[in-house]
Amino acid sequence: MKAFAGLLDRLSFQPQRLGKLRLIEDYFAATPDPDRGYALAAMTRGLTFRHAKPALIRGLVAERVDPVLFELSYDYVGDLAETVALIWPAPADAAAPPPSLAEVVTRLRDAGKAELPGLLAGWLDALDVTGRWALIKLMTGGLRIGVSARLAKTAFAGFGGLSVDEVEEVWHGQAPPYAALFAWAEGRGDRPAVRAAGGFRPVMLAQPLDEAELSGLDPSAYLAEWKWDGIRVQLSAGDGVVRLYSRTGEDIGGGFPDLLSAVDFGAVLDGELLVIRDHAVAPFADLQKRLNRKTVSGKLQREFPVGVRLYDILFDAGDDLRERPLGDRRNRLEAWFAARRPAGFDLSPLVPFDDWPALADLRRAPPVDGVEGLMLKRRDSAYVAGRPKGPWFKWKRDPLLADAVLMYAQRGHGKRSSYYSDYTFGVWRGNELVPVGKAYFGFTDAELVELDRWVRNHTTNRFGPVREVSRGLVLEVAFDGVQRSGRHKSGLALRFPRISRIRWDKPAAEADVIEALLSHLPGA
């Protein structure tokens, strides 16, 4: 556990991608099985512990620390794991040696609910500050060390002299502590078999389009299609196995039995998960009701029927199509779909166009709902893992804008724990301001310093980490849409709001009125 805690600690302060890769590779080289395999699992979010919840840690610390001092400390530090790690009153004479990572992982996984508090308390007593911090991060699943699953796999690939796409291909057939993977990486074992059916295939992503470069592109070399406003998924099916993956390879199929139970074909398909009623795409808010669920009631399934709108075909039965040009794959997809018409699936239509100005007009005013923008894909592009520059572009619609008034500011977490960096803003409804959203990015570090100072100098009221401010600062907010919300007093919520400009010059009285936002509601 000490080596793993040291790794997390150093990663958390290492800003450079290359530096992180180096640290992880060094750790793999210096640490024996099975600890390093569990570390790889932790960094790829491959470990979950059913009974280990932040509330459990809070309970343990509450038995040992004055609650007022704990709350003051937590408010100051801004991170539960770190607060507990620092404040934990470890006995001067640690009774037991600190546990190994494998011991922590296996016992957290297998221990009953009743056993867990005693187990944790013993470990927290035996570990030092860094070890306690790592333990809590590990068991609550939020490492937040700036390492994506992809980066961890890249480091593993580097350690073994492999390519990361090779690793991705075999990944889903393997399980922690990944002994076979490490044997392969060290040349002690063969490449593990690719899971033939239901495996994840690394997804191809698009670069944002720089409009200035558009004139240099040949329109006839590209296919255009709508970028639907759902979540990108991969359906992988065959031999009776059906899996639905997010684009990062997370298995999300558990929440969509209605979709998966009807699948009776063998193929790997790329598409957009949407709530679709009568062939029309419902607002994203409807899809959100279905996301992040392990199980889903029949009522939800009926009220929010999901489907996958297909973009691409990677495998048709055992036939790997990824090296073929997109134009061929598209023909194959259309033929495949026409022959089957599987329930819950439809085709994302191509958008015909003659030149870029004509396409720009369509982007400005799409003839259908549920569109986030356009995708441009070279007809000759192979399906390549990652985000290569050139073959695919996303061309999102321009954001909507509103001038809103800053109402509350909250201290940030993590890196921003000493700054008021989360802003709640509102618009006018008659003579009162009603909150419509919250944003915590879109500004520069220099602007954050100024915003923080403004908040401190204009505080009218304090509620714990939140400050209410005088109504004097207008923020230009960019957002992708408006939806109804029971959670806000205003009855609406903004989609993906971010600060686009700080209007130091604009009087609050001239900010937008709520009617301006209501006009953006779907169907308004």
Next chain:
Amino acid sequence: MLRPEDLLRPTPAGLYCPPGDFHIDPVRPVARAIVTHGHADHARPGHGAVLATPATLDIMALRMGDEAGRERQPLDYGERLDLNGVDVRLAPAGHVLGSAQVAVERDGCRIVVSGDYKRRPDPTCPAFEPVPCDVFVSEATFALPVFRHPPDADEIAKLLASMRLFPERCHLLGVYALGKAQRVLALLRQAGYDAPIYLHGALTAMCDLYRRHGIDLGELRLVADTDKADLAGRLVLAPPSALQDRWTRRLPDPLPAFASGWMGVRARARQRAVELPLIISDHADWDELTATTDELAPAEIWVTHGREEALVHYARGRGQRARALALVGYDEDAA
């Protein structure tokens, strides 16, 4: 007995003693000031008369020249002085060279103003002396139970280990110019590191002053006098503001480190883009603060600057009267 509030009271200019007619660490120019130590938020320019330890007066003269007070009166630790019927005495605070607590006493009421202090040993200044009192005025920079500074030697060992691990990089350590720089130098020498250590130009004058006061810092060289290539594998000390400054371009692949009590909180280290945080502080941590109030057991605790609520809560839990003075103008970043 005199009520404590009649002997010392908070004012916008700082703590004021009405019978003695002087301020302690005033944040605005006043006629008569007692200054606990030389840090810029406690020792300010433009006062009429200034009373402080000889070392603190030296530091003020170095930093402010003619603005260090029109009249300057040195008072050694332990010496007594009568100011308009108020008995004044300075006692070591263990914070930096020259740092003092101020004990003021009249009609059987004694208040001790700690200034900034710490309890652990420091090779560059005499140790904190507990002075029994009716009211203890405590700082609270690190007054939360999450602040528990590890032993200095462990942190110095961390730095030396990192220098062995990355022998091709230049370790750039951010330190405050007064106190931290010299303490870190002295600790490194204690740990057996005897290679030359390289300084940013802003640190040299204060290191020279410490040496004039008899504190050995080993061989020091100026970064400005050294070729870039010769700094690989070396240790450079610089003020914290220089850590992300363009100045660092003259160093080969610098590894930014920072020696401060704030490095105990990860977010603070990340804010400064520090790769090697060292928890070395010249302020008392939570255990030192609470042990000191327990040891002195004054009838009353006044808390000046920092995280007052926690220390007030702690003292009240121990049956002491406690309140936050809400003084403004003290800079928590210089810690």
